[in-house]
Amino acid sequence: MTPATDIDVDPAQVAEWLAEDPALQVIDVRDVYEREAGHIADTRHIELVKLTSAADTVERERPVVFYCRVGGRSLMAAQAFRASGYEAYSMKGGLRRWADEGRPLSPEGGHVADH
Secondary structure, three states, X not given: OOOOOOOEEOHHHHHHHHHHOOOXXXXXXXXXXXXXXXXXXXXXXXXXXXXXXXXXXOOOOOOEEEEOOOXXXXXXXXXXXXXXXXXXXXXXXXXXXXXXXXXXXXXXXXOOOXX
16 A cells, blocks of 8 residues: 555545555444445444544554545544544545445445435
């Protein structure tokens, strides 16, 4: 994985990083109902409101990419984690852009929930 300089990374870059390293830390910070509607397969789910208390479960030595519906909540998460010394990114355009660009959602037939 080649580190990006910008905090925002395009879904194509996230997909490429996942292809290189399936164990990449990718965290969905949306609400439970949004996650259940559709998400990126094999990613973690930590609701934004619970992220602070779960921060110690995120590996500091490895990059982390956050995503949400359109990118606002994930940007807040990435900024907070960067301020704490993590190599953190936000997926630009969120899951909406990921799906609009034709990338798969889990479960089969999943969709991006309205917020």
